[in-house]
Amino acid sequence: MERSSSLGIEALKMTQEQYILAAQPNSLSRPECPPVYPVGIYGWRKRCLYFFVLLLLVIMIVNLALTIWILKVMNFTVDGMGTLRVNKQGIRLEGISEFLLPLYVKEIQSRKDSPLLLQSDRNVTLNARNHLGLLTGQLTVGSEMVEAQCQKFEVRSSDGERLLFSAADEEISIGTDKLRVTGTEGAVFEHSVETPYVRAEPFxxxxxxxxxxxxxxxxxxxxEIRAEAGGLKASCRKDLQLESTDGEIFLNAETIRLGGLPLGTTAASRGAPVPKQTVYELCACPSGRLYLSPAALESTCQTTSNVCLWS
Structure with a gap:
């Protein structure tokens, strides 16, 4: 009993103390709760976000439509695009193709039923390089000339066995059976020409x-100079020299004419009237000059050798 009564008295004291503390004024302010902000996008920001999302969607749709249109126009397929086809042998182009940048290929071949045409507004140039990238050969086809720069230029037959034409720094070789020059002025050679046979066309x-x-x-x-169906004529402005060191000069013809030979005269016949003479003797000077002398019973070449003094 005493213990329970003491607990009641203590509980009553605690209640009184709480009441007193609550009744007394407190200078300390109680802490206030923080303000609560709404979560989300509202107002003009929300409208701008929706506008940009809509614009991005429109751009994506237009981009997709243009991509599909390009694929349709360029004829993109699994094998290639347009006239370009990629196969195991390489790349095949059908129709006319234009290359704006350099083209590096190992082989260019046309179809079996069509020729290969390389066309340019200015010129077509083919270059060959070695493993170091240095230029070793060049072929340029222009509007005025075709120029080839290489160490040796060769033209072969269709089978590739016969050499028809070859040009190098040392010599030019023509391997055909017949070289025909059809120009009206013929062929002009600035230096020596070596050939076993020179013949004109018939007639x-x-x-x-x-x-x-x-x-x-x-x-x-x-x-050997031979004219089978015509005459042979040799003319010059100054001297015509026929020389044989170890042989002889043989003139074989039905008629041999030497025109314009001078006539030798004797000292006694100078100033005297020349008698009519129909037969003359052909004489030769030590220098080889030929002249005529009036024929007589004996040779008159010694008496009329004054021509040799001027030769």
């Missing part, structure tokens, strides 16, 4: 001419 004249220099024909085993 045409063969003419060898050197307008300002001498014409020399040399051969280790002789030079």
């Amino acid at each position: 045409q004249d063969l003419r060898l001419e050197s307008p300002t220099r001498t014409l020399t024909m040399e051969a280790p085993r002789g030079v």
Whole structure:
């Protein structure tokens, strides 16, 4: 009993103390709760966000439509695009193709039933390079000329066995059986020409001419000049020299005419009237000059040798 009564008295004291504390004024302010803001986008920001989302959606739709249109127009397929086809052998182009940048290929081949055409507004240039990238050969096809730059230029037959034409720094070789020059002025050679046979076309004249220099024909085993159906004429402005060091000069014809030979005269016949003479003797000076002398019972070449003094 005493213990329970003491607990009641203590509880009553605690209640009184709480009442007193509550009744007394408190200078300390109680802490206030923080303000609560609404979560989300509202107002003009929300409208701008919706506008940009809509604009992005429109751009995506337009981009997709343009991509589909390009694929349709360019004819994109699994094998290639347009006239370009990619197969195991390489790339195949059908129709006309234009290349704006350099093209590097190993082989260019046309179809079996069509030719290969390379066309340019200015010129077409083909370059060949070595493993170091240095230029070793070049072929340029222009509007005025075709130029080839290489160490040796060759033209072969269709089967690739016969060499028809070859040009190098040392020499130019023509391997055909017949070289025909159809120009009206013929062929002009600035230096020497080596050939075993020179012939004109049928019913045409063969003419060898050197307008300002001498014409020399040399051969280790002789030079043969033959005209089967016509005459042979050799003319020059100054001297015509026929020389044989180890042989003879043989003139074989039905008629041999030497025109324009001078006439030798004796000292006694100078100033005297020349009698009519129909037969003359052909004489030769030590220098080889030919002249005529009046024929008599004996040779008159010694008496009329005054021509040799001027030769």
